[in-house]
Structures are given as C-alpha cells and as structure tokens.
Amino acid sequence: MQVLYFIFIAVISVLFFVLIKNVRYKSYISVLSSIGNLLVVLKIAADIQIYGSISYFTGTYYIDSLSLIQLFIITFVALIASIYSVKYITAEVEEGVISSKKATLYFILFSIFSISMIFVAISNNMISMWIWLEATTLSTAFLISFDGSKHSLEAAWKYLILCSLGIAVGLIGILVFIYSAGKVESANVLKWDYLVSISDSLDINLVKIAFTLIFIGLGTKAGLAPMHTWLPDGHSQAPAPISAMMSGALLNLAMYVIIRFYTIISNISALKYMRFLFTVFGLLSLVVAAFSMIKAKNIKRLLAYSSIENIGIISIGIGFGFFDGIYGSLLHSIIHAFAKTLLFLIAGNIIVSYKTKNLSEINGMIYKIPINSVFIIIGMLVITGMPPFASFFSELKILNAGFSSNYAIVAIITVFLTVVVFGAFLSHFTRMIFFKDKDTLPDEESLREKETNVFPLMLSLIMIVLASLYFLPFLNKILEKATLIVLG
Amino acid sequence: MTDFFLAVILISAILMSGVRRVKLLISGYTVQAFCIFAISFLTALSTNDKHYYVISIMTLLAKVILVPLILTHSVRKIKTKVELSPVLNSFWSYTLTIISIALASYISAGSGILYIKEAISLSIVGALLLIGRRKALSQMIGFLVIENGLMLFELSLIKLSFLIEFAIVVEAIILFIIMAIVIGNINAAFDTTNTDYLSDLKE
C-alpha cells in the first residue's frame, strides 16, 4: 500500500506545480511532498520493526533493513534540500536570474528525481531497479544544465553520455546475470530474494562476467575511479540543493544496487575473489580524489572530489568484508550523506554571498558570514572523521576489518590518504574562513540578509548528531540487520 | 531469413564505422533499426507470442520512424553535414572494427546465446563511433547504435515480461530526446557541436 502513497504524493505535487503560479507556494508544496514521503518511510520503518521485511504486489517491491537505510537517507536529504530550495529558488526568481517557468521545471524534476530514487530503493525486480536508476539520470540531466551557461552544458553532456553508457553496460551485466540463472521461465527469476535462494545453481563463469560488467557499469554512476570523470563537473555545475541530493543520496544508491548484486554472489565460495574489485576500485578512487583535492580551485569541485573519496572508503569497507567492514561502510554512507548535504548547502550560501566559486577569491568568511562559517567548520570536522561524530567510528571499524584481513597494506594506504584529505581540507578552509584579504572584500551590509538560509543547515546538523548516536538501539538494530543481510 | 537480416545489420554497422557524412550515419542507423524490427517480427511469427508483436511494432514506430525524423530535423537545425576531422580517421576505425569483432567472435564462440556475435559487434561499432568522433551528434548516434546492440542481445535471451521490455524501449527514447535537446542547447550556446570546445572544465 505504501507504494501507492509515494506515487499519489508525487502526482498531486506535480499537478500543483503546474497549476499554481506563485513560485513561493510551489516551493512550499515541494517541502510538503518531501515531508509526506518522510512520513510514509517512517511508517514503513515501524512495519519493518514488526515484520522484519515487507513485500508488495507479489514481490515486485521488497523492503528490508538494507533498503530502509537508503530510504531514510533519500527522504531526509530530499527534505533538507527542498527546504533550502524555498529560499534559493525564490531568491533567484525575484532577481530575475531564472524565469518562473524554469522554476516550475525545477520543482517537477526534483519530484521525479526523489521518487525515482525511492523506487530504486524499494524495487525487488532487477530490471525495474535499472529502469528507475536510468530515470534518475534523465531527470538530473536538465537539472545540471539548469543555469544554461556554457560550463553547465558541458557538464550535462559529459554526465549524459558517461552515465547512460555506464548504465547500458550495467544492463548488459544484468541480462547476462538473468541468463546465468538457467532456463527458468518464471517471472521470479528477476527478483532478489529468489536469486539469493538459488545462488548455488548459477553458472559460475557467466556470473563472473555479469558481476564485473555490473560493477563497472553501475560504478560509473556511483563515482568510482576511473569512471568518475563526470562527477567533478556534474556536481560543481548543478545548483546547490541538487548537488547535495546527488552527492548524498544518488551515489549511495548506486553503491546500494552494486551491494545488492554482491549479496547474491557473496555466498558462492568460488567467487570470493570478487570482493577485491571493491577494494581495488575503492583504493583507486581514494588516491585520485585525495591528490586532486590538493589542487582544487573551485569550492564545489573540492566537495565533489571529497564525495569520490568517501565512496572509495565505503567501497574499501565492503571489500574488506567481515562484520565490522560492512557495518562501518553502511554507517559511513549515512553520515557522509548528511555531512555532504551540509557542506554543499553551505557552499550554495557562499556562492550566493560572494558570487564566485573560486577558492582564491573567497576569504574572510568569519567576518562576513559568521553563522555559515561555524557550520562549515563543523562540517569539515565531520567529513574528515573527527571523534565524537559517527564518521570516526565508521572509519575505525573499516580499518579494523582491514587489519584483520590479509591485506593490511591497503588499510595503511587508506590511513595515509585520509590524512592527505584532511590536510587539503584544512588548508583550503582555514584560508577561506580566517584569512582576510583586504582587496577583495565586498560591502558588508548586503551580506547580512543573505545569512538567513540557515534553517536547513541546522536540520542537517541535527541529523548528523542523530546519526552519531548510532549505537542507540533504533539505529543499531537496523544497521546490524542490514549487515547480516549483506554477509548472507 | 533472420540470417539475411543479421548480415545486413553487420554490413551496415561495419560501413558506418568509417563514414563521415552525418546523413549516411542516420541512414545506416535506420537500416539497422529496420532489420531489428524484422528479426523481432520473425521471432514473433515463429513463437506466436503476442508480446513480441507489440515490441516489434513499437520498435518500428520508435526507432525506424521517430528517431530518424528527429535526427534529420536536428541536422537541419544544427547545420552540420560532415565530420571534418574525427579523432580516429577512417583507416583506423575500420582496422579497430576488424580487430574488435575478431576478438569478440573468438570470445563468444562457444556461447549458446543466439545473436551474441552481432550484438557485440554492434556495441563495439557504437563505442567506436562514440569515442572516435568530435561532433556531439555523431556521439549521440554512436550511443543509439549501442542501444540497438543491447536490444539485439535482449531479443536473443529468454523472454522478459512485456512491461519491462516496453519500459526499456521507452527509456531509450526519452534518453534520446533529452540528448537531442541538450545538443540543441549546446549548439545555441557555442554555435557549434564540436566537443573540442567542451573541454573547459579542468581544475
């Protein structure tokens, strides 16, 4: 039943977007629909506490703890992003930067984007998961080129070509996977739970090829190096709330799909070397991202590279295996989502205040936008893994698993690279926040008013704190169950 | 009979990998789409399964009529006729096609999937078009050829349910329309669709 609620909310909100003319009311409707989605997800969570897992429509939709984590991330991030869009889009329409028709398009695409992501998380059918993932590519293509400048068009074209190609390769992998299940004629062959139960009777060679294709194809969408080249451009040219949603929710979702395929084959003993794919690509992403962050010149590109780095850490965690590694990866994906949302929204505020994205031109933040600078310091500490926040514990668990496995060298390199990342962040941010360059200071009065887009930042901070209390039963139980699902 | 259409698909794919005029690329794509329609129609006739009929009619409408129509309209609007200096010139395109199809035939020799050699060949030719060209329109046609190869691969596997195949074809069409719109925007902003100008974002 809950599935129909999602569709109902989406259809009603799109209808309102088309009918209502005032941009501010449209943004309120978008917020309301996000809240509606959130309430449905909370109800689903309550059901799962009772039943363990639910499925609808003869198993077409299937929700268990692993998908519940993703649903939480998606709906909360969507809520925060839509609250931010209220001030952001209305300000842009009032200043005449974008027309009101474009604002309508923005909200419609935003709804389609959220609902596609939700449907990816709740699908049981492999092909329907692929279809909704493709729908996210379609809906974000125009959102990236939203401001119509040359750079954003370039980013949108790269994104379209690379992600569509990646997803096409993923489809080939899925088709080979289906073929490897033998000549089963029933429609059950596309479902997770069925495939997990017959995982021993799959043809080993075909599954190897299929999983590698799926990993590389969907890894393009998740931002693993060397398929990451669309990510810095795409996430830096999109408007701030969209970047937040893409970095926070979409990359996690792509990893979730890969992990779902991994759960099918993780029980087959002949394929236990497949998890080295995760480790190798994760390490490569980490290396590429860490060294690119040192040279970054644009604040959103810096944050985009940080997304690549975090996805790399999640991938390495899954590669290490054991209970700690997977638990750490899942926790890390939650905390990364909220921290990255916080950082991207702050970046949006900075760009609105300073009217530039260049790192060298942004200085003296503590003097001009003090509230935002406090938030950005906290955000930086969260994302680089500072103790009381959950990112410290998640990385600790991943490294723990790393040292327990045979490949401790990978864990050592990971530690080294996270230190490099921390150094890059520290150097860029301290220069931005504390140092004051007398020549490039804009006038101080006009900036005070723009400080008011702070409420979504506080919401993100609350979510970060809540996630950091992960050891309390409500989150711990879900994470544990999810880890057990992945371990098989 | 399907063999004849498979041969025509291969011939059109190989010839497409080296031509530089955009109109010839579009005609090659149309020929391939028509052959895929014919193959799916023949499969429908032989298995007498209703959903194959619908898929073939949909392929006919979408890929043989709608997509070339939009492509020719775009070509007229963007005023691009010939790819003057592709990344891979004609000789290397043909050579790489030969090598890749040889490798693909060798690897897929023992497999039981029906049309796998042709599907892989189409995908490889599409990938060569995608990588080896500078104009965004040619890159998009390369992507469409990869989708054609995917569809051929799908036709030869066990049947998926009708709704899913329908959704995949619709998805491909929507993707194509979005790409066409983005190319129109690129042309309006840059006055050319040469993707050499699209390499500004570096650091």
Added chain:
Amino acid sequence: MMDKNIMMFVNGFLIIILAPLFSGVLKKSKAFLRGYKGPSVFQVYYDIGKLFRKSFIKSKSSSAVTSFAPSAILAFTVVTTFFIPVVYAYPKVQGFSVFLVFFSFTAVKFMTALIGLDCASTFGGMGSSREMFISMMSEPLFLVLIMFLFMETGTFSVENMSYINSIVINDFIGHIIAASAFIIFLIVENTRVPVDNPETHLELTMVHEAMVLDISSCDLGFLELASSIKLAVFSTFFVNIFFPVGIAISLNPINIFAALFFYFTKMILFLFSLAVIEISTAKFRLFKVQDIIMAGFSLAVISLVISYL
C-alpha cells in the same frame, strides 16, 4: 568428359559474344534511370565494329609495347572467360583455380599500365600511376575473398565452388558480407563510377581512359572488347559463385536452357543495380578511394572472422 570440356568452350564463347551486350545493357539502364532514351543495347557492337574499320596510327616515340600489348591484353582476357561457369557447373576437382583468373587480370593491368607509360604523354603516366595505386590496395581484398571462398567450399577450383554453393551455403551471414565486399571490389576493378568515370575524358577524373588515350583502330577495338569482357567475367563470377541459383548441374538440355534463362535474369538484375549505384554517387577523389577499399577490406576480413573463428 568430352561433353564437359565442350561445355567449357560454350561458356567461353557465350561470355565473349554476350559481353558487349552486357555493357550495352548497363549503359541503357543508366540512361533510363537518368531519364533519357540512351543508345540501343547493341550499340557497343557497332562501336567496336566501327573501330575495326578505322586506320591505324602509331606514334614515333612509342616502342614495341604499344604494338603487341593490346593483343596480349585481349588474349589474357579471352582466356579467363573459359574459367567461369556460365550455365553449367560440376565438381571438377582439378579445375581451373581462381588464382588463374586473378593473375590473368593482374597481367592485364600490368600491360595496360605499360601502354600508358609507353605513349610518353603526361596523361598516360598519370593514369598508370593512379591505376597502380588503386590496384595495390584492392588486390589484398580479393585475396581475402578467395580465402573466404576456400574456407567455405574447400576448393580453389572455380567450377567446384559454383557447384558446391549451388547445393548448400554453409555460412549464410558470412556469405552475404563477402558478397557485398565483392561488389566493392568489382566497382574498383572495373572502373565504375565511385572510383573512375568511364564516360569522361577529363584530365582530373580519368584513370583507365588515360592509359589508352594513344591507342587507335583495331587495338582500341581490342581494348574496348577486353574491358567489356572483364566486366562480364566479374559479373558472372559474382552471380554464379555467390548466388548460384538455377545453375545446371547435369547435362540435361532442359536444365541448360533453364540455367541460361536464370543467368540472363540474374545478370540483368545485377547490371541494373550496378547502374543504380553508379548514378547515385559522384566520383570520389583519389585519396578517398582508399576509404572505400578499406571498407571493402573490413567487410571481407570480418566475413572470414565471423564464420571461421
């Protein structure tokens, strides 16, 4: 055995006599497609006859090559006509190898190039160099096609190939791809439009015509006849080895007449489609001919690879 050898002569004479008719059919189809009435199909006979009645001129700066080469060219061409099955094919295991056909035509090309160089005019040298350039690239194409035909039928003998292909075609996909590669080879070898325009005498566009500019009367008649026969031989090769539908495999007179009828139909259809190809493309500049030949080469190699790897 005797009957089979007589059939060989019949094959040869049929092609020699019908070759100008086929050239006439090609010209008439082109005219018809272009919308004018065009010459009659027997015009080429009259042209050759007219050339035999003209008087002979030989330049002082040309050597003995110009005297004997045209006759030698006609001799080589006539010899190849005996190898190709027209109406009758039988499994003659030690028949004429397809390499004989190939190398005869190479000898023809060689002598034509010598004629072009011999007349000591600039056009001749230019034509020879272009002809050698083109044939340097196109000969590997035919060799790959011979390889494919050998892998398919297991024999090099032309008549055996035709016989085997008329019974069963082993790899249909590869066969059709090889057929399209052969069409490209035919266009390149026989100076058809995308590669060379046979109706023009403009300096920039001649390849074959440039080489024979200096020849007159019966020698020119020999060369015209030789090029018609070459076109007929290639077309018959295509029609009877790639699509040997209806060819007679036994010496029944009914079968032979049916085979003759099928042969005419196939040839006319083929020549008509050749005319369609000719009028719908313009002549390519010389360095673009490389692209066409490379396309044909890809097709040939891929036909080999798809079927036999």
